[in-house]
Structures are given as structure tokens and as C-alpha cells.
Amino acid sequence: MVILETKYSLLNSLLGKKINEKELEETLFEMGYELESITGDELRVDITAERPDLLSTYGLARAIRAYFGMKNEKYKLKESGLVVNVTGAAKEWSYAVACVVKGLKFDDGRIKEVIRIQEKLGATLLRNRRKGGLGLYPLNKIKFPVTYTSEEPGKIRFKPLEGQQIMSGSQILERHPTGRTYKHLIENWKRFPLFKDAVGQILSMPPIINSHELGKIDETTKDVFVECTGTELKTINLALSILVGALIDMGGEASALKMKYGAKTIVSPEFKEEVQGLEVKKVNRLLGLELSAEKIKKLLEKSMYEVKSFNKERLEVIVPPLRSDIWHEVDLIDDVARGYGFNDFELRMKSVESTGETTLAVKLKEELAGLLVGLGYQEAFTLMLTSKQDQFEKMKVKEAKHIQLGKSVEGSINMLRCWLLPELMKALTYNQSAEYPHKLFEISQVTLFDEKAEVKSKETLRLAVVCSNASANFTEIKQVLDYLLSVIGMEYTIEETEHGSFIPGRVGRVMAKGRPVAYLGEIKPEVLAAWGLEMPACALEMDLAELFGL
Template identity: 55%
Template sequence: MVILETEHKQLNKIIGRKLEIKELEEILFSLGYELESAEGDKLRIDITTERPDLLSTYGLGRALRAYLGNKNDEIKINKSNYKVNVKQPAKEWMNTAAAVVKGLKLDDEKIREIIRVQEKIGGTFLRNRKKGAIGVYPLEKIKFPITFTAEKPEKIKFRPLEYQKEINGKEILEKHATGMKYKHLLEKWEKYPIFTDSKNKILSMPPIINSHELGRVDEKTTEVFVEVSGRELKTIDMALNVMISALVGIGGKIYSVEVNYGNKKITTPEFKGEKRTIKTEYVNKIIGTELKTNEVKKLLEKMNHKVVSSNPNSLTIITDPLRTDIWHDIDIVDDIARAYGFNNLELRMKNVESTGETTRSVKVKEEISKLLIGLGYQECFTLMLTNKETQFEKMNIKEPGYVKLGTTVEQGINMIRQWLLPELIRVLENNRSAEYPQKIFEISHTTVIDNTKDVGCRDVLKLSIVNCHSNVNFTEMKQVLDYLFNTLGIQYELTEVEHESFIKGRNAKIKHNNEYIGNFGEINPKVLENFGIEMPCTGLEINLTELFRL
């Protein structure tokens, strides 16, 4: 949870009606949030971290206003000639989006509000600046066009915010308080990101710190330049929208900025929601209601979604452009349920009786495990998270598509495993001093790319077996395969195949009902050398999901 500190009067002003504390507390609770304290006019409200759009007084007031049936004005974007040129940015920090906001009347409290929103978006949605960072600058002090680029840290020289003198990029990480706090984000980068204006003055060094000269907003500031820079354009677009909306809430007017990437140009911000079609039957099935389409329409509008068309069976909507947490249709249904009120749902017992039982995949796993343990094999459990060196390079194969991980604390972890065999060979590598033969197996899930799925991947249950001793050979592993499939009543055939992880001519492709389900054979000596294993090995891997149609 994240704390929003706001004022009761200001919140009521945005909502358009006076809400007593008790009523406000009940509405917040029904939406999934909590009024932590109310002392005089000061409010402290717990907001869940997936809703950065509610981290400003305007954002929360806008959501409550819609919930209470008052329509919100669409956020207007004025055209302008402001430009940002992206030139040779740091490869780790390549994207930016920007806007200009005018007509601000700032005081000490409003400046603190801007800083709070900026820090909370950076700390939650932008994952403590790992995904992006926000900069706000007084417009009158900078000259367009702005350039977003990167430079070696020793060549970056400016006076960072609230620091007494000019220092270089490296020194900022070592001497400035904010630099030391976020040093881990870019200290290993060859070049650091910077924003400069047309006079070549540095505005900031994201994701660390603004310039004291050009990046300090005060009560005299009426116009600001806002930029968000980071790794992924979609993420920083969303962060910019949320930040800009907070400035609209304190009287600002938005002006667009053209961002020129050289080979493409984009205009930001856009404030465009996502178009989705929601079936009324699906909504009722999930929530357990019997709502009509027109009733669902009213509930969607209470959650700030725009219904563009509807028929008795479905609705086409444009999602709230400030929502960063809408990923699937179920998220829309969750909004509908909140608008309907969980306390209003009828408590009903199911009129069917069911008996729990083990899933088919678990039954398959248990049966195969028993058979292999009976043959003297030991079951292993390796980790889902691994690295591409183990999965591909050491296995002597080219990299296929795989599920990559973002920035991790453990630098040696960068992907989700795609097959089990490399991980079992790592077990052998870590147990080279143990007695031979070493006979191990694992039945676990792997993750493969699948663009037909909404998350772009799917889990696959696989079996992998490794046998390691001085006289191991292809025939021995085939005998294990024969025993397993004969016991399970499965017909299969073998065909020749070239696989760089196995010795040529001593491996085979396994097919069932004319469909490929796996490989086995003698492990390539080059692979064994990569893992530091001197004893010969055989390996097998079978796709159980495909074999048993799990």
C-alpha cells in the first residue's frame, strides 16, 4: 500500500460535492482502499500500488467523482512546436516521452504535492526508478529543442539539485545523497543518460538527479517541461499521463511535445485508452449476477471507462487512459464488481456437490516418478529461473525465443528455463565428487514462447532423465524409454535427427502418433566440457503436456 496525503476540502472540491468523513471512508473501503487517518482537514489514505493514477489529490478526486455519478471532463491536449530530439541514447535507457504544462499557480503545498506524486510514481509503478524516471523543469529557464542523449560520466558536468558546486557524473554517484541512493542503477553503464537544451546546458542526468540551475521548480514557476525517460516506451507513456494529470488537477493546461527518434516521430502525451469488447454473459458468470447490458454500462462509467457502443450481449469500451493496471478482461470485470459493491453480492451456496481429486498432470507425474525410482533413479528439483548461458551456450545450441527477465538482484539469472536437461547437467556439475553412477530425473514445468496466449507464453510439463557413468551408452537410455512407454501403454517411434547437444548418430527424435515429443541420446563431449564433466552421459527430455494432452 502507498499513502496519499491530501486535504478533505480540496478532495471535495474536485469531487463536486461534500463528502463527510464517514461516507468517504465507506466509499474508499468499497473500492478497495482505506482511510488510515483524518485529523482536521488532513487525510491519509492507503492506495494499492497498482493504481498510481490515484496517488494525487486530483487522481483520487477524479475517480470518486465518476464513482458518484459525476462525469469527468476529458483531458485536453493543446498542440505546440516543442521538440525533443533523441540522439544516441544509452542502450540501457533509450526512450522518453514529454509534455509542457502551462497556467500553474504554485505555492509551497502544491510544490510538495508535485514532488510527492513524482516520487511515488517513481517508487511504485516505475519500480524505484528501475523502469523509468520523471523530471520536472521550469520552462522559462530552458531553451528548445531539448536533446536526450548519453555521455561518458567524466564528461558530464553540472551542479546537481541542492548541491553546492558543479561536479561530474561519476562524482554525483559518489558524493550526492540521491546519487549514492540510486548509484546501483547505472554505475556499470558505459554512458549515462542526460537531457540538454539548445544552449547545451544539462537539465538532468536520469534516473538520478536534476540540475540545480535548470531543474528547480519554485513558487514563481507558472510553466513546466515534464519528461519521463526509461526502458520501455509504453511504461513511460503511462507514467507521463499520470504525472501530467496531477498537474492538470492544480490548474495546468497541457501542451504536446514532438519526440524525434530519427527514424520515427511520436507526439506525447496521447491520453488514449484501450479499446475492448466485454460480454455481459462473461461479467455475470464471473461475478455471479444477472445484470443487463445497460446496468453493466452504468457500472463501467462509475469506474471512468467510456462505453462507445453496446448491444444486448456485449459492450465496446475505451478504458480510462490513466489506468496502468488494465491488462485483461478480468480486470474490467473486477472494476464492475467494485462499482456494483461486493457487499451487494448475494451469498449463495452452489447447488452441486463435487469431490476433490488429484489432477491428471499430478497423476502422470507420480506414476512416472514411481517407475524411475524403481529403476534406481533419484528425483531432483531444479529452479525455474536460470540463465541463457546454461540453457543455450553450454548446451551448444542457438538461442530460440525465450522468456526474458528484467533487472534482477542476481546477475546470473536472466530467463525462465525452457528445458530441463541443462539444469540436470548442472546438478552433475555440482556433484562431480559424488560416487558414480549418477542417475537422476526431474518432472517439472518449463515455459515456452506462445504468441497465441495473452501473456505471450505457456507452461509445459516435461520429463528429463540423465544417466552418468563410465560405460553409459545410447542403448541403456533406450531401454529406460522402452520400459516407461511399455508400462504406460504408449506406442512410439524413433527417427534420426541432428541435435548439437548430442553426439551425431547417437541420438534420436521421439515421436508419438506422428508428433514430435522429445529427444534422447549420448551427450556431446563439447557440452560435457562446457560444464566441466569428465564422465560420459546420456540424456532424455520428453514433453509430457504434448504426450498426454494435459
Template identity: 30%
Template sequence: MPVVELSYERLAGLVSRGGTCVSRDEISEKLPYLGLDIESDDGDSVRIEYSPNRPDYATDVGVSLALQGLLGVRGGLVPLDAGPAPSGPYRIVAKRTVAGVRPVITGILARGGALDDHMLRQLVTLQEDLHVGLGRGRRKVAIGLHDASKISGGFPLTYTAVPAGHRFVPLNETEEMTISQIIKGTKAGRAYGHLVEGHERFPVILDGGGNTVSMPPIINSAMTAVTAGTTDIFVDVTGVSRHAAEDALAIVAITLRAAGFSLERIGIGGGRNRTPPLENRTIPVSVGRANEMLGLGLSVSDAASCLERCRLQPVPQDGRGQDGGDGVIPCLVPPYRPDIVSEVDLVEEIALGYGTWRILPELSPSTTFGAKDAASAPHDAIDMAMLGMGYVEALNPGLSNARILYEMAGRRTPPRSRMIAAVDSKSREHSVLRDSILPGLVENLSRNIHEEYPQKLYETGTVFLRGGRRAAGSGRQPADASPVSEMMHVAAITAHADSGFSEAKSVLQTVLGAVTSDAAEMRTVPASHHLFADGRCAKVSIATANSAGGSRARGGRRRRVVGYAGEIDPAILSAYRIRVPAAGFEVSLSDLQLSDMPSTAAQY
């Protein structure tokens, strides 16, 4: 989540109005109740984390508007007061050439302000936040800020697309460059060039004299660079979604307005573009619904004042109360609050305006009966057995890696199509879903060679197989369409000077005895397995009454292979620098068909 650093002194100055002076303590106490998390606070400045749905909190002026409301200094709507679209030259005309590349443009003029260093930095932060969030990495929306007085060729502006040979001096450069050079040779070009790649012509904004103002969404021209001291700002917003572009424009506009600029509309046309209406929307909220959801007993006028404290505005209903008598408040929502879409959003605003600290918990007794997942019963039995035998429970990630699962486990690393790999993992440690638990336990031993022996570890958990049809915890899962099946396994390992196959088998026997009936008759037959030493490894099978695909055994029962047991291959131990022998087992609980137990919990 984005973070911004605010100065208490500036905030206090911005919030205080007329006779009302607001203290630091009041501010720091109320910030969290606006939904702003305090990351750190040194008494002079405070670093706050704000939610991605409120980019208007990226600046101190934005936060101060909300604080004024919550502290009761000033409530209701903050008017944008954007003058009507003037006739005359203040126009942007979009040409048909941009339609296939980046069709949407909107913009506004902000005049008569005084930009200082501090405000300039905050504006850039706001711009970047909007680019990342609403703008989806500038693809959907990109914002340009320009010093309007430096647009040498003046208005009207043209939004058009030009060939790659078009030249201008981009921001932070001193020489003219062609568009191709900018895309290849500047930092912004390399970062955002992919957004316009594959087109023969590139979108630019030209001024009345044909000078380049901007090359959205990549870079502005050096000519119109905004600096501390800029008094008139031209904001352009381009993109592929008119909704998103106008939302972003409104957020920049309210911020400039709150920073002391006055707004002037620009006439926009061409393509499907329009002059931004920047209009308030009216969304109705039922006070009854709000009370139902929140558990409060607010009157209509209480609810209306809660909304005002969130800088929203119940529409005046001449003489009939704010609800016009029907318990529903039509509420004006300014264009810079695109996060408010429907009634429930206004219910949240009412809660915020009421003051979360005033909403007191109340306990309604349960009328339902609780139950654990039925699949947890065999787990408890296994835990009891393993703990009773002195084992320590381990927990390894299900998203493991090829080194542990293959390379170090004596197994050839298969092609990606045979394992279940995560795409573009940020850490190699977490990149392949495990298909067994034991390799992880062997790795765990290697991290504990300095700890006292004997070392006995066990783990129950989910493993993943390609192309299966089952979810962990039950062998009775209905077939479904997932390309990955999830099975519940238990594995254990014992490491000390005298460990060996017999110990592993004896522990396994006890564990299976704890969760299956006598009839299960565990059997071990010689087998070969990458983890285990040749001649010291067995396939483990049990007899089941109703399994499909197992081999037929005496008494009409079928045998089903449920896992392996054995002594860990000394070559694997030596590669891990483990100096004592180790033995272990792994069996699939899903294959044990433990689901004869009563099941109340559905599995998804």
C-alpha cells in the first residue's frame, strides 16, 4: 500500500479554519479513523499508509479536506468550482489517428496557484500513484502536468499521432530526440515504450504552433516542465478508458483546487472525446439499511450529518427533511470519489462520519452448533501417535522448489510440463508445488546438524499431483475439473547413529494402526525409490474393501499401495552433509480411504 509523509505543522495549518485551531494530538488521533495507518510518527511528521481506493490521500491537502470533515471544522461538499468551458482558443482537438492507439484525452487548466517544492513533490507522488493503480501502469490512464505559461505556441492543442521520426526535446534532456530514440534511449521510454509498441504512429499533444507538449503515456516535453514557482498548470489525461481518465482528472483537479488553484475547463472534442463534465453524482442511501448493517439507531438528520463529515452532501429537499420523508437520503458524491459506486459505499461513509470509535461491539449469541472438519479426526489420531513416539512436528511450505524435490532428492529434474511450477515466482525457494513431503524433511535435517540427536521429525500436509481429480482430506472426492489433484500425506524421518529400516517400519505400523482397522494389514515388499538406498526400501500397501485398481488379494480384498518406507540413500545424506544415517516413510492418507468417518464438512 502506498505511503506518504505529512508534516503536522502543514496539516494543522491546512485543517484549521477561521476560529478553529486544530492540534497535533487531535490530528494523530483521528488519522486512523479515516482509514489511514500510521507507519511512524516522530512528533513533527507522520508517515501514513493509505488505501489504493483513496489516491486523493496522497497529498496533505487531500488528507486535510477529510480531516476538516471528521474533526467538525468544515463539512459537506468541496466544490471544484471549475468555470464553464470557455469559448476561444482553450480547446483540445483529438484527431482520428489516435483512435487505434490511445483514443481518450481529457484535461483541465488550474490557474493562479503557487507551487512550492513540497507541493510539487506531493503532486508527483499523486501522479505516480494514479499511474500505478487506476492507470494500471499507465496503460489505462496516464497524466501529464505542464506549466501552461510555457506552452509557447498556445492553445488550441491537437491530440494526434505522428511517425517515429517526429522530434522534440523530452523532459530531463537538452537535445531534440526522435520518438524512436526516446523509446530506446530514455528511462521512461524503456519503462513504458511497450505500451505504444507495434504501432506505426505515436500519440502526441501539439500546441497551436505545432510544438510538442507531451508524448503520452511516455514523457512530457522539456518545454512545459513544471517547477516550484509555476502558477498555471495544464493537466492532460490520456488513456484507453474515458471513465478512468475522467476519474483521474477529477482527483488531480480537487488536489490542485485544495492547494489554492482555481480550475478552468477546456473544451475537448474529436473522436468520442468530450469536455469533462466533472459533475457530482446522486446516489441514494436508505437510513434504515445503514442502521441495519451497522447496528446503529441513527435518525435521518444524524445520518445526513455523518455524510457531511465525509465531505459528501445530502441533496437539500425543500422543507421535507433530508430524506423527503421516505427514509432515503439522495446524496451528492463528487467526481473525485470514484470509489463510491452504490448504497453500501455510502453506508460505509456513514460509519466513518459517525466515528468508528463510537461504534461499540455487541455480542449476539450463536444459534448454530459448531463442528470441526471431519477430515481433522484422523489428523488428531496421527498427531497423538507421532507425538507419543517422541516425534517433533515440522511444517514445510507446499510451494517448494526443484532443488529440494528433485536435485537433492536423487531424482532427475523433469521438464516443467511434468511438475507443477509457479509462473514468475519472486523467489526460487518457492517455485514448484511439492508432490511429496519427505524430501523437505531430509532438507530440514541438514539445517539441524548441530542440534542434538536423535532427531525425529514428522509432517502431515497437502501434496499436489498433475491431472488428478481429488481434493486433500478425503478419498471420496467427487470427480471435478481441476487440472491439479491435492492429496493429504504424512511423512516421518528419524536420524541417529542406529536408525534404520526397522525403526521406520515400526513407527509406520503404529501410525497406520492408529487410523485404520486391523483388517488393513500393512505389508511391505522390496521396492526401489529415488530417496532410499537400494535394498533398504519397501513399498507399503494395505488391504482395502472397495478400492479400484489395486491388485486382488486373499479374501476378496484388494491391496492398495499407499506409500514407501526405507533408509535414506547415503549419497543424499552426504550431499546434505548429514553425518548420521536416517530412515523414514511417507504414505498418502487420501489413499487410506479414511472417509468412512462421518463427514459433515463439504470439501471444495
């Protein structure tokens, strides 16, 4: 979800009528977007990520107009005859597209709108400038042909936008606020991207910053040079086209440029209109409707498509140039459904034969949980994400091989739990003010490291039980074990053993089917102290997967 922030009055004027709040909300909802808020003239609309063209108020207005059945003018592009040479570009940032737009009447509001579009596209479609960056320049200061090239950071010298003095490329990354923000993008590159004009003046150092002298537009600017550079042609052409589209809708006259990549020349920007075929049968099969080709044509037009031709079986559809989310017929069918109105469909439930069935693990969990609840135990539900400190240190056991996290935003976690009991101890810690006894259990997965496994890990279903009160002892927890295993009908024996978390001489290892399946005993005072507990506790942890061969 991306928020378009704009002016209610601007949208109304572009729609050519005042649309009231309720109607706007309902229309946007039907189209698949959301009116987040209107406060005074401030309008906020939630846009889904596949539609960067709606991140400009002009683009959104076109979409709403079409939805209302109003006509939109096609984007017109002239030839400027101007040339941009792409030569010696940085290998990490090798593509550039550009355009000139003349006759603009900028005011404060329009400049802000242009900056907003530039920023929103930068953050979304261009992935925080990792895929590309946009720039605008007053045309009258630039001498053509312009060159898109690169230079060693130390040799670059110009005054960056809103900067106080001339700096080198490296200095900009260290000292200029915008330079510092985007430093991580290019700091390891040998050469930094540069736009220069015919007399060698630096226009900008993409994707970081424009020149203060040549790259600042204001209310006196009439004609602009617009460029987009980046890693891949398709995306930067789209970003440029969306911005130029908005400038055209502001009243500007756009002209294409020739981008010379050595011997190859491309005309930029490209408002490309692709044709996508659509079978009537497929539309109706997916939506469960019986629409005619003609009706489908009408519905597609509500989403700005043009239908080039159609017959009973098939339509040839022209995809609008700023749409980047049309890969397949189903994408057109989705827009047919939006045009039809999702809330106008007649609901149906096709009978599909299948019988309900749960898993052995769920059945086991439910059975055991039922028994434990019957014994007065409260079910706990703890996090799988935890820390080495909780899993090993506080439990006084040696660190076992486990699944570590990479980077974690939450400071208190660094691994996936490999046993349950520590998390129940944590629950005791947080609930010391609740009346005793505290009788808790949890049945859930823990994750063990497994070098050979496809996902380097193995999950296993565990049961942990803890009882904490003034008289908690071995007998109490052994009674729970005896009860559970006798009800389930599992034969077992208990061996003397040692375990870091339990009092020596008061801990047992449970053997079943010749395998160790559980530990039980009285928790060591050192462990209780580590958890800040002043009440004795006895506990058991059983591996249900081992026990039942899950």
C-alpha cells in the first residue's frame, strides 16, 4: 500500500466536477483503492503497489474519469530533435532516458506536486532509488547535446542542490544531507554517474543529487529537461513516462529526445501501447458471467483500455502506456471484473467433493491438551522467536546447535526456540502477581538444526508442563507424566540422569520404544533465580514426535 497525498480541489478540477466525499469513497473502493482521509483540502488515497501511474493526482484523475465513462486525451509527444549521448556510463547504472517539456506554468502547488510524484516513484517503482532516479532541470540553462557518462568520484566537482560550495563526488556523500541519505547506493562504485551538457557543465550526479546551478526549478521555469537513469530500461522509461504524463496534464508540451547508445539510438520517452488479445470465453469462465464482447469492451474502457477490434469470440485490447501490470489475459479479466463491480456479482458455491480431515499432530495435541486441562493446567502460547540467553544461559544448559536469525529489528530475539520449557519459565516470570499455583502447559513445535535437511532444520512437536507453587515437587510432575502416558497407553521407564536445569538426584529421563522421549524433575534454584522466581517449580518436556513417530 502506498499513500497518494494530494489536494481535494486539484482532483475535483481535473475531474471537471465536484465529487462529494461519499461518492469518492465508494468509487475508489469499487476501483480497488481506499479513501484514507479528507481533512480540509488534504486528500489521502491508498493505492496498491502495481499501479505507480496512480501516484500522480493527474494519473488518478484519468482513472476516475474513465471509470465514470468520461474521455481522456491521449498523451501527445513531439520530436525535439535534441540528442543525449550515453557514453562511458557507470556499469552499475548504465541506462538513461529523457524528455523535454515546454510551456509549463509552474506555481508553488504544481512544483510541490512534481516533487511529490518524483519522491513517490523513487520510493516505490524505483525501490528507494535502487532501481532508478528521476531529475528535472530548467531547459534554458542547458546546452545540447547532453552527455550521460561517469567519472571518478574525486574528479567530480560541482555545487550540489542547496549546497554552500563546490564539492567532489566523495565529499557530497559525506557532507550533503541528501548525499548521506543515499550514500549506501553508490559508495562502492569506482565511477559515479554524471550528466554533463555540451559545454561541460555538470547537471547532476544521479541518482544522488542535481547541481545547484543547473538543476533547480522554480516558479519562473517554463521549459524543463527531465531524465531518469537506472539499472534497467523498462522501469526507468515507465517512471519517466508517468512524470511526463503529469507534466502534459499540467499543460506542458512534451517532445521526445534521441538517446544515442553508441551506434544504437532509442527515442525517449516511449509511450508504448501494447496489444493484448482477450477471449470472451475465458473472461466468462473465470468470472462465472455471460458477458458479450461488446459488454466486455465497455467494461474495459472503464479501466482506460481501448478496444482496437472485436468479434463475438475475441477482443484486441490496447493496454494504456502507463500500465506495467499487464502480463496475461487474467490481468485484463480482473479489470473487467472491476468495471462490472465486485459487489454486483451473484454469489455461488460450486459443490466440490472433499471430506474434512485434520493431521495426526493436531489430534495428538487436542487429546493431550484435553487431559491437561482436566488436571487443572492452563494452556500457554509462547513465541518461537527467542534468545540464546533464555534458551541456554538462564536454563544452565550448554548451548546446542540451533537456527540463528540474521538481522532482527527486535533486539530481544536472535534464534528459533529449540525447547519449550524456557518459554514457560518466562511466562512464570511475567505472572508472579497471579495467584498460585501456576500450572502451565504448551504443545507446540520447536526447531532443531539439521545440516542434512533441505531447509537446514527439523521441526518437532513438544509438550512442556510446569507447575509452580510452594510445595512443587518431583511427585507432582511424575503424577502428570504417569497419568498422560497411562491414558495414552504408552509403556515407559525412567532412568536416573543429569540435566543442567534440574536439581541433581531429582531429575529423570523417560525412555519409551527404546528412545529417550522426555525429561522431568524439580527445577534447580539457580535456574529459578536466573528467571527472578521465588517459588519452587517442577517440570517436564516431552518430544511427542519421538514418542509417536510423527
